[in-house]
Amino acid sequence: xxxxxxxxxxxxxxxxxxxxxxxxxxxxxxxxxxxxxxxxxxxxxxxxxxxxxxxxxxxxxxxxxxxxxxxxxxxxxxxxxxxxxxxxxxxxxxxxxxxxxx
Amino acid sequence: xxxxxxxxxxxxxxxxxxxxxxxxxxxxxxxxxxxxxxxxxxxxxxxxxxxxxxxxxxxxxxxxxxxxxxxxxxxxxxxxxxxxxxxxxxxxxxxxxxxxxxxxxxxxxxxxxxxxxxxxxxxxxxxxxxxxxxxxxxxxxxxxxxxxxxxxxxxxxxxxxxxxxxxxxxxxxxxxxxxxxxxxxxxxxxxxxxxxxxxxxxxxxxxxxxxxxxxxxxxxxxxxxxxxxxxxxxxxxxxxxxxxxxxxxxxxxxxxxxxxxxxxxxxxxxxxxxxxxxx
Numbered sequence: 558x559x560x561x562x563x564x565x566x567x568x569x570x571x572x573x574x575x576x577x578x579x580x581x582x583x584x585x586x587x588x589x590x591x592x593x594x595x596x597x598x599x600x601x602x603x604x605x606x607x608x609x610x611x612x613x614x615x616x617x618x619x620x621x622x623x624x625x626x627x628x629x630x631x632x633x634x635x636x637x638x639x640x641x642x643x644x645x646x647x648x649x650x651x652x653x654x655x656x657x658x659x
Numbered sequence: 660x661x662x663x664x665x666x667x668x669x670x671x672x673x674x675x676x677x678x679x680x681x682x683x684x685x686x687x688x689x690x691x692x693x694x695x696x697x698x699x700x701x702x703x704x705x706x707x708x709x710x711x712x713x714x715x716x717x718x719x720x721x722x723x724x725x726x727x728x729x730x731x732x733x734x735x736x737x738x739x740x741x742x743x744x745x746x747x748x749x750x751x752x753x754x755x756x757x758x759x760x761x762x763x764x765x766x767x768x769x770x771x772x773x774x775x776x777x778x779x780x781x782x783x784x785x786x787x788x789x790x791x792x793x794x795x796x797x798x799x800x801x802x803x804x805x806x807x808x809x810x811x812x813x814x815x816x817x818x819x820x821x822x823x824x825x826x827x828x829x830x831x832x833x834x835x836x837x838x839x840x841x842x843x844x845x846x847x848x849x850x851x852x853x854x855x856x857x858x859x860x861x862x863x864x865x866x867x868x869x870x871x872x873x874x875x876x877x878x879x880x881x882x883x884x885x886x887x888x889x890x891x892x893x894x895x896x897x898x899x900x901x902x903x904x905x906x907x908x909x910x911x912x913x914x915x916x917x918x919x920x921x922x923x924x925x926x927x928x929x930x931x932x933x934x935x936x937x938x
Contacts, residue, residue, distance in 0.1 A: 559665040562771050564706070567669045569763040571676055573756040578680030580752035581745045586730050587685055590692050593723060594676055597699050600711075608706045615900050618708050619912050622904070625711075625718055626919050630926035632723045636730040637934035643734040644936075652746055
């Protein structure tokens with residue numbers, strides 16, 4: 558039987574992979590995909606804690622539902638922003654979009 | 660058995676997640692993102708969260724990846740196949756991530772390496788309190804579980820009603836804040852104890868753990884509730900969290916639910932406004 562620690566370590570490994578992608582991807586869509594990976598890691602944590610620590614209450618699953626909802630909203634807005642960036646800069650490499658840097 | 664399944668799922672998840680962040684072709688990354696999401700849904704199933712697994716498949720595998728694929732198609736350039744996909748931060752980022760993972764893993768192993776509740780065989784029993792006879796303070800219950808192989812298991816515990824002075828008492832209602840009659844009910848099973856104040860018309864839910872039974876193989880479960888006298892009641896068994904999720908969303912979490920609906924509406928309109936071509 559996998560215990561709580563198994564799930565937590567899986568989630569943190571997934572979260573670290575997400576951070577790695579977030580830091581290294583040049584493509585803005587790749588950055589968004591890394592953020593989705595991190596959301597999934599958070600959800601695994603929520604559900605695992607809900608399952609193992611308070612099996613009678615399922616608030617963790619409710620939180621995960623809200624996280625999924627907000628992740629969907631974030632993906633929609635983020636991809637709209639990417640479309641706009643592509644239209645104005647002819648490319649979505651995040652290291653080229655620096656006109657607000659001083 | 661389920662440990663092997665967990666390792667398979669975790670391996671596929673981690674490998675395909677690594678492919679998401681390292682592949683040169685962003686289109687292939689999106690496809691392995693689909694794999695990651697799908698197997699994370701499998702992890703949800705292992706955690707008894709069937710509803711969330713369905714949501715994961717519907718929203719992530721069905722909707723979010725389609726959005727991402729659309730964005731890739733609409734922004735893809737031919738020469739970007741050969742373009743560098745990662746920036747110069749690869750080595751520092753890898754070092755930071757490995758260090759963070761080591762720290763987090765160390766902390767988790769140190770913190771949560773305690774025997775927790777057994778991870779299989781959870782059933783929820785619901786019991787109408789008004790069905791309880793009024794002349795006892797404590798009812799023992801047993802549950803007989805039969806799995807698909809015909810093996811049977813027994814688990815047990817007790818329900819106890821407390822008076823407001825925290826002593827076991829005969830069924831004597833306590834006054835709740837809203838002037839209703841209520842009971843303090845403590846329900847215990849082999850691994851968990853629930854203690855809550857219920858009003859008379861409420862149903863008490865508790866989760867029951869039985870050792871050594873895989874929840875998916877349970878074919879039949881029968882409850883008996885016995886007091887000193889001959890008294891037997893069958894308790895309704897339900898194992899779906901979906902009903903509880905629905906109730907919670909409409910009662911305790913109704914404000915976040917409504918706020919999130921407005922957020923979704925705002926995100927929808929915002930996405931349209933941002934992505935629209937200027938006239």
